[in-house]
Amino acid sequence: MTDVLLLMAPEDTELPGLDGLPASVRLRCVQDEDALRQALPEAEVLVVTDFRSGLLERCWPAQNRLRWVHATSAGVDALMFPALWDSPVTITNARGLFDRGIAEYVLGAVLMFAKDTLGNLRLQRHRQWQHRDTELIEQRRVLVVGAGSIGGEVATLLRAVGMQVVGLARTARADARFDAVHASAALPEQLALADFVVITAPLTDDTRGLFNDQAFAAMKPGARLINVGRGSIVDTAALLRALERGQLSGAALDVFEQEPLPEDHPLWQQPNVMISAHMAGDFLGWRRALGEQFVTNFLRWQAGEALHNRVERG
Known part of the structure; x- marks a missing residue:
């Protein structure tokens, strides 16, 4: 027994x-x-x-x-x-088990930003008809921070729709799922090139607080952040500052430093942020x-x- x-x-x-x-x-x-x-x-x-x-x-x-x-x-x-x-x-x-579900969540978030779905929903609530041009995602550059099992599935799906996907891992390596995989030390230079930054890394001593004021300042102006890794990889206060000063155009967040996210947290009020309840892969x-x-x-x-x-x- x-x-x-x-x-x-x-x-x-x-x-x-x-x-x-x-x-x-x-x-x-x-x-x-x-x-x-x-x-x-x-x-x-x-x-x-x-x-x-x-x-x-x-x-x-x-x-x-x-x-x-x-x-x-x-x-x-x-x-x-x-x-x-x-x-x-x-x-x-x-x-x-959760790789495909998380990858589909990321693709959905990328399309949400590119097609201004948040803007559509705001206008719909106010019954406003307002034509806008939106973006194509083909050939846009994605940086996946965490080139493991989940990150690889994200890369596979995003490359299938024509995006350029670069991974970040502890050491550089060849990986057919990505256009390239760079060592973690290359984070600042890779942030400057990416239109979308996707966090799929686990929480470790090296990744805790990795996305701080310096990291957000290094990002390409107007880039979007998608976090499906761990909330504590992102300094939430630094993220808010980056959003408020317009360094980032938006964020899709499934994980947070504090969960559940408190009802009075200012992230709820950000017009260019999508929040989900740690459910990307479920x-x-x-x-x-x-x-x-x-x-x-x-x-x-x-x-x-x-x-x-x-x-x-x-």
Whole structure:
């Protein structure tokens, strides 16, 4: 019998798609601190859907039987607390599952800006008929900050509609999904060339606060920012200043330094900003797909095969 523990947020229902687990699995679901403290020392495998409460870090036991922790997200920054990160426990994530949905969100945001959809909706609300010329996106330049799995899917989709897409990664490399991939040190010069800047990078010590006043000042005047990575990569106050002085023509934001975004936050009032509630990759049926992805990986683990989406420390 293998003990699998599912850590869920209080408002969550049980993750669908787990019905494919073998009969030899004892699945337990916990949603509060007392239950987690009681169950965690006996679990061999932990599936985490609750990333925002910090509950796992608070309850991490000095002694446990855990061999594998699976995050039902592409990013694992919420699991980077030292006790887990420094342990021998294998960590996997949901890499790949949300790539297409996020890429489609980015394409939609690019088209929204190019065709002035926000302007159309404002005029419609006031019943104003106002003809304007809009932009073509063909041959416009996109900088994707974070040339990993998600960034590569974004590049594939944007290049398919005729855009020029350059990626940014830790080191320069050849990647057929992009027109070029430059090292992260090239950020200032690449920002100056891009009509659209798309953030798909994970949150790390290197990316936290990466988009500050200096980065926005380096951007091409009139460029647009699309953030589908992590909110803390962008200094929100610096972004507001860039929008207000007209350095940026707009921003599409799916992630924020503080979530939910407070009702009185000035970003809500910006006429050239689109806000969504950390949902860029969430498609109909995504929760079941997460469960099924874990089951597929569990069967590999049970058979002694290499796990998919293993997170490498370092």
